[in-house]
Amino acid sequence: MTTIEENLKAIKKQIADFEQKYGRENDSVCLLAASKGQSVEKILHAFQAGQFIFGENYVKEALIKMTALANVPIEWHFIGAIQSNKTRKIAEHFAWVHSIDSIKIARRLNDERPHALPPLNVCIEVNISQAASKSGIAIDEVFPLARYCLSLPQLKLRGLMAIPTLHKTFNLQRGEFHKLFSLFKTLQKEVVFLDTLSMGMSSDFEAAIAEGATIVRMGTAIFGSRN
Numbered sequence: 001m002t003t004i005e006e007n008l009k010a011i012k013k014q015i016a017d018f019e020q021k022y023g024r025e026n027d028s029v030c031l032l033a034a035s036k037g038q039s040v041e042k043i044l045h046a047f048q049a050g051q052f053i054f055g056e057n058y059v060k061e062a063l064i065k066m067t068a069l070a071n072v073p074i075e076w077h078f079i080g081a082i083q084s085n086k087t088r089k090i091a092e093h094f095a096w097v098h099s100i101d102s103i104k105i106a107r108r109l110n111d112e113r114p115h116a117l118p119p120l121n122v123c124i125e126v127n128i129s130q131a132a133s134k135s136g137i138a139i140d141e142v143f144p145l146a147r148y149c150l151s152l153p154q155l156k157l158r159g160l161m162a163i164p165t166l167h168k169t170f171n172l173q174r175g176e177f178h179k180l181f182s183l184f185k186t187l188q189k190e191v192v193f194l195d196t197l198s199m200g201m202s203s204d205f206e207a208a209i210a211e212g213a214t215i216v217r218m219g220t221a222i223f224g225s226r227n
């Protein structure tokens with residue numbers, strides 16, 4: 001077995017164990033392989049080991065990989081910061097976007113999504129730790145943006161995403177994810193039912209699963225360090 005195969009197997013086992021440990025349903029947590037800085041060969045390896053969902057952060061890098069892997073039925077998710085001059089390529093080439101953080105980006109992705117494709121699945125990225133340096137929209141702007149996304153026919157609002165401040169201890173990590181979970185529940189109650197909570201990375205995915213993550217995004221734990 002290759003290392004990527006072994007890593008994927010071990011991570012899937014951990015995810016299943018954490019689902020059980022925290023009273024989550026079996027298979028309620030989906031694994032996204034964050035493949036920025038990883039080679040086409042490694043992505044193909046992971047695909048051959050049963051991984052179908054990959055997340056990329058940079059449009060140019062992603063398009064090169066998509067071209068090389070054109071015959072491989074990967075579901076591509078965009079998880080990086082979105083510059084407005086990149087929205088067309090994102091709208092044309094991805095199935096999901098996790099990182100919508102403004103009305104303007106939402107409108108552009110909607111307008112540029114080709115009509116031949118199904119609506120683009122989107123999550124709103126929330127600046128849950130309220131750190132000035134962090135990406136994502138402020139908490140009090142989430143509901144207006146969610147309502148706006150719901151009005152756009154070429155977008156399908158799926159949920160929320162966050163990259164909280166990385167704490168060392170489990171309880172502090174869990175506290176950050178709990179904030180996003182609470183916001184998600186309120187949004188579900190007051191605005192619309194949503195099915196996706198995209199949170200947790202290689203170093204904090206247990207805390208994210210404990211707090212209701214439905215997609216964990218993991219890179220280094222699967223592929224090793226990035227180029």
Ligand SMILES: *Cc1c(COP(=O)(O)O)cnc(C)c1O
Nearest residue numbers: 034079201202217218219220221
């Ligand atoms: C790189 C990245 C990840 C994965 O990070 P790892 O620490 O390698 O697991 C997850 N989410 C986003 C948005 C990323 O940019």
